[in-house]
Amino acid sequence: xxxxxxxxxxxxxxxxxxxxxxxxxxxxxxxxxxxxxxxxxxxxxxxxxxxxxxxxxxxxxxxxxxxxxxxxxxxxxxxxxxxxxxxxxxxxxxxxxxxxxxxxxxxxxxxxxxxxxxxxxxxxxxxxxxxxxxxxxxxxxxxxxxxxxxxxxxxxxxxxxxxxxxxxxxxxxxxxxxxxxxxxxxxxxxxxxxxxxxxxxxxxxxxxxxxxxxxxxxxxxxxxxxxxxxxxxxxxxxxxxxxxxxxxxxxxxxxxxxxxxxxxxxxxxxxxxxxxxxxxxxxxxxxxxxxxxxxxxxxxxxxxxxxxxxxxxxxxxxxxxxxxxxxxxxxxxxxxxxxxxxxxxxxxxxxxxxx
Amino acid sequence: xxxxxxxxxxxxxxxxxxxxxxxxxxxxxxxxxxxxxxxxxxxxxxxxxxxxxxxxxxxxxxxxxxxxxxxxxxxxxxxxxxxxxxxxxxxxxxxxxxxxxxxxxxxxxxxxxxxxxxxxxxxxxxxxxxxxxxxxxxxxxxxxxxxxxxxxxxxxxxxxxxxxxxxxxxxxxxxxxxxxxxxxxxxxxxxxxxxxxxxxxxxxxxxxxxxxxxxxxxxxxxxxxxxxxxxxxxxxxxxxxxxxxxxxxxxxxxxxxxxxxxxxxxxxxxxxxxxxxxxxxxxxxxxxxxxxxxxxxxxxxxxxxxxxxxxxxxxxxxxxxxxxxxxxxxxx
Numbered sequence: 001x002x003x004x005x006x007x008x009x010x011x012x013x014x015x016x017x018x019x020x021x022x023x024x025x026x027x028x029x030x031x032x033x034x035x036x037x038x039x040x041x042x043x044x045x046x047x048x049x050x051x052x053x054x055x056x057x058x059x060x061x062x063x064x065x066x067x068x069x070x071x072x073x074x075x076x077x078x079x080x081x082x083x084x085x086x087x088x089x090x091x092x093x094x095x096x097x098x099x100x101x102x103x104x105x106x107x108x109x110x111x112x113x114x115x116x117x118x119x120x121x122x123x124x125x126x127x128x129x130x131x132x133x134x135x136x137x138x139x140x141x142x143x144x145x146x147x148x149x150x151x152x153x154x155x156x157x158x159x160x161x162x163x164x165x166x167x168x169x170x171x172x173x174x175x176x177x178x179x180x181x182x183x184x185x186x187x188x189x190x191x192x193x194x195x196x197x198x199x200x201x202x203x204x205x206x207x208x209x210x211x212x213x214x215x216x217x218x219x220x221x222x223x224x225x226x227x228x229x230x231x232x233x234x235x236x237x238x239x240x241x242x243x244x245x246x247x248x249x250x251x252x253x254x255x256x257x258x259x260x261x262x263x264x265x266x267x268x269x270x271x272x273x274x275x276x277x278x279x280x281x282x283x284x285x286x287x288x289x290x291x292x293x294x295x296x297x298x299x300x301x302x303x304x305x306x307x308x309x310x311x312x313x314x315x316x317x318x319x320x321x322x323x324x325x326x327x328x329x330x331x332x333x334x335x336x337x338x339x340x341x342x343x344x345x346x347x348x349x350x351x352x353x354x355x
Numbered sequence: 356x357x358x359x360x361x362x363x364x365x366x367x368x369x370x371x372x373x374x375x376x377x378x379x380x381x382x383x384x385x386x387x388x389x390x391x392x393x394x395x396x397x398x399x400x401x402x403x404x405x406x407x408x409x410x411x412x413x414x415x416x417x418x419x420x421x422x423x424x425x426x427x428x429x430x431x432x433x434x435x436x437x438x439x440x441x442x443x444x445x446x447x448x449x450x451x452x453x454x455x456x457x458x459x460x461x462x463x464x465x466x467x468x469x470x471x472x473x474x475x476x477x478x479x480x481x482x483x484x485x486x487x488x489x490x491x492x493x494x495x496x497x498x499x500x501x502x503x504x505x506x507x508x509x510x511x512x513x514x515x516x517x518x519x520x521x522x523x524x525x526x527x528x529x530x531x532x533x534x535x536x537x538x539x540x541x542x543x544x545x546x547x548x549x550x551x552x553x554x555x556x557x558x559x560x561x562x563x564x565x566x567x568x569x570x571x572x573x574x575x576x577x578x579x580x581x582x583x584x585x586x587x588x589x590x591x592x593x594x595x596x597x598x599x600x601x602x603x604x605x606x607x608x609x610x611x612x613x614x615x616x617x618x619x620x621x622x623x624x625x626x627x628x629x630x631x632x633x634x635x636x637x638x639x640x641x642x643x644x645x646x647x648x649x650x651x652x653x654x655x656x657x658x659x660x661x662x663x664x665x666x667x668x669x670x671x672x673x674x675x676x677x678x679x680x681x682x683x684x685x686x687x
Contacts, residue, residue: 003559003560003561003562003563003567003568003569004559004562004568004569004575005568005569006569006570006571006572006575007570010570010571011434011571011572014434014571014572014573015431015434018427018430018431018434022427025423029420110633110637111637113634113637113638114637114642119645123645123648179592180592182588182591182592185591185592185596185597186591186596186597186600188597188601189597189598189599189601189605190600190601190605191601191604191608194605194608194609195604195605195608197612198608198611198612198615199608199611200630214591215584215587217580217583217584217587218580218584220426221425221426221429221580222426222576222577222580224423224425224426224427225426225427225429225430225576227423228423228427228430
C-alpha cells in the first residue's frame with residue numbers, strides 16, 4: 001500500500017483550520033498578560049551576594065523532621081520547580097508535609113566573573129546548608145540537587161557529608177562520557193581556556209543557542225508549528241508562554257566556574273574517573289555513605305539516562321535507590337505524570353529514612 | 356486601534372482570496388493548470404508577514420510571533436505543496452517524488468537562497484539568539500578591517516609599526532580561518548539535511564502497512580522532523596562533527612579576541628579603562644573578599660571555641676568548688 005494517503009480535501013481542511021487558529025491568535029495573543037511564575041508564597045531566610053535562600057510557605061505546618069534544600073543548576077532559573085499552581089514540585093512536596101527551601105543563584109554579572117566551583121560548593125552551598133539547618137533548628141538536612149545542581153550536590157556530599165541526612169539527585173549527570181551525550185561530545189573539541197578568556201562570563205544567549213541546536217528542527221520549528229494548535233486557547237497559550245519565558249530567562253555563567261565545570265566534568269569526566277578537586281580537597285563519590293535517591297528522566301535529551309544511571313556503581317552508600325521517570329528533562333517537573341509520581345516518591349523515600 | 360482593525364480586515368481579505376483559490380484548485384480533482392497557477396501566484400507568505408506585522412508593537416509577544424511565523428512559513432509551504440501534489444497526483448506512489456515535494460516546500464519564496472535544500476541549516480540560522488547572531492554581526496562589522504588586513508597578509512612586518520602590522524595579519528588569518536570552519540560546519544549540516552530525506556524515505560517505506568499510513572500533512576511534517584532529527588543526531592554525534600564544531604567555536608573566539616584587543620588598543624590611546632584592567636581589578640577584589648570570608652569564618656570558629664572553653668571552665672570551676680565543699684564537710 002502507499003504510505004501517504006492525503007486526501008486533497010483533508011489537506012485543505014488542515015490549511016483552513018490553521019488559518020482559523022491564526023485568526024483566533026490575533027485575539028488571544030493580545031489578551032494574554034505578561035505571564036508570571038511562582039505558585040507558592042516564600043520568604044527569604046538567607047542572602048549572600050546575589051544568592052538568596054527561600055523557604056516556601058505551605059498551607060499547613062510541615063510534619064517532616066528534616067527540611068529539604070533544593071540546589072538548582074546555575075543555568076536557567078530555579079522557578080521551574082514552582083512554575084504554576086498545577087505544575088509545582090514544591091507545592092506538592094509541601095502538601096505532603098515536607099519543609100522546602102531553595103537556593104536562588106540570581107543573575108551573575110561582571111562582579112561574579114571570578115567565582116570558582118570552590119566558591120559555589122565549599123562557599124555558597126555550605127553556608128546555605130548551615131543557614132537552613134539553623135533556621136529549621138536541626139543539625140542535618142536533606143539536599144535535593146537538580147541537573148548541574150545535582151553534580152554540585154554530589155561534590156558537596158563528598159566533602160561535607162556530616163551536614164546531610166539524605167541526598168536526592170534529579171536529572172543529574174554523573175558519567176559525562178556516554179556515547180549519546182551530545183553536549184559533552186561537542187565540548188570536548190573546545191578550547192575552554194580561550195573561550196572563557198575571551199568571553200569572561202558566558203552569555204545566556206549563547207548557552208540557549210547551544211541548547212536549541214541539540215534538536216534544531218524540533219525545538220526551533222516544530223514546537224512553534226504546534227503552537228498553532230493552541231492559539232485559540234488562552235490558558236494553554238499562557239502555559240506555553242510561561243514555559244517559553246522560563247526557557248529563555250537564563251543567567252549568564254560565571255566565567256571561572258564555567259571553565260572548571262567544562263574542563264573537569266564534561267572534558268575530564270573526573271566525577272567518575274577521579275582526580276576532581278574542589279578547592280584544596282579531592283572529591284570522591286565513594287565518600288558518600290548517606291542514603292541516596294537518584295531520579296532521572298528516560299527521555300532526557302540534555303542529561304541522557306545513561307549519564308545518570310552510573311551513580312549507583314560509583315557511590316559509596318549501601319542505601320542507594322534509583323527511579324526512572326517516563327518523561328523528559330523538563331517534563332519531570334511540569335508534566336501531569338510528574339505531579340502524580342515524583343513528589344510522593346521523594347516523600348515516601350525520605351519518610352522511610354527519617355522516621 | 357483603528358489601524359489594527361484595518362490591518363486585520365486586510366489580512367482576512369488576503370487570506371480569503373488565497374484560500375478561496377486553493378479551495379477551487381484542490382476540491383476539483385480535475386483542476387486545470389490555470390486554476391493551480393492562480394493559486395500558486397498568490398503570495399501566501401505575504402499573508403503570514405501581514406499577520407505578524409500586526410504584532411510589531413506587541414512588546415514581549417512580538418518575538419514569539421516571529422518564531423511562530425518562521426515555523427508556520429515552512430508548514431504552510433508544505434500544506435500548499437502537498438495539497439497540489441494530492442490534487443494532481445497519479446495512482447502510483449513514488450517516495451522520491453513526495454520527498455522532493457517536501458524538500459521544495461522548504462525552499463519557499465523569500466527564503467535565503469544559500470539555505471535552499473538545507474532545512475537543517477535554516478533551522479539553525481533561525482535560532483534567534485543574540486549570542487548566535489553576534490558572530491555574524493561581528494564578521495560583517497569587521498569586513499573593513501578584513502579588507503585592510505588581507506592586503507597586508509603577504510608582506511613581512513618590519514619597522515616602527517611592525518607590531519600593528521603583525522596584529523592585523525593575525526586578525527586576517529583568524530577571519531579566514533573562521534570562514535573556513537564555518538564552511539566545514541555548513542557542509543556537515545548540508546550532509547545531515549540530505550541524510551534526513553534518505554531517512555524519511557525509509558520511514559515512509561515502513562508506513563506502507565495498513566493502519567500506519569500517513570493521512571495528514573501534519574503527520575507527514577512530524578515524520579519529516581523525526582527523520583531530520585535522527586539524521587542530525589547521526590552527524591552531530593560523529594567524531595568529525597566534534598572536531599569541526601570545536602574548530603568553529605575556537606575560530607570564532609580567536610576573531611572575537613582580536614576585536615577585543617583592537618578595541619583595547621583604541622581605548623588605551625583615548626585614556627579609557629580597558630576590559631583587561633577591569634578584570635584584573637575584579638580578580639584582586641574577589642581574592643580579597645575570599646580571604647576576608649575565610650578570616651570571618653575562622654574568627655567565628657574561634658569565638659565558638661572560646662565560648663566552649665569558658666563553658667567548660669565554668670563547669671570545671673563549679674565541680675572544683677563543690678568538691679572543696681564536700682571535703683570541708685567531711686573534715687568538719
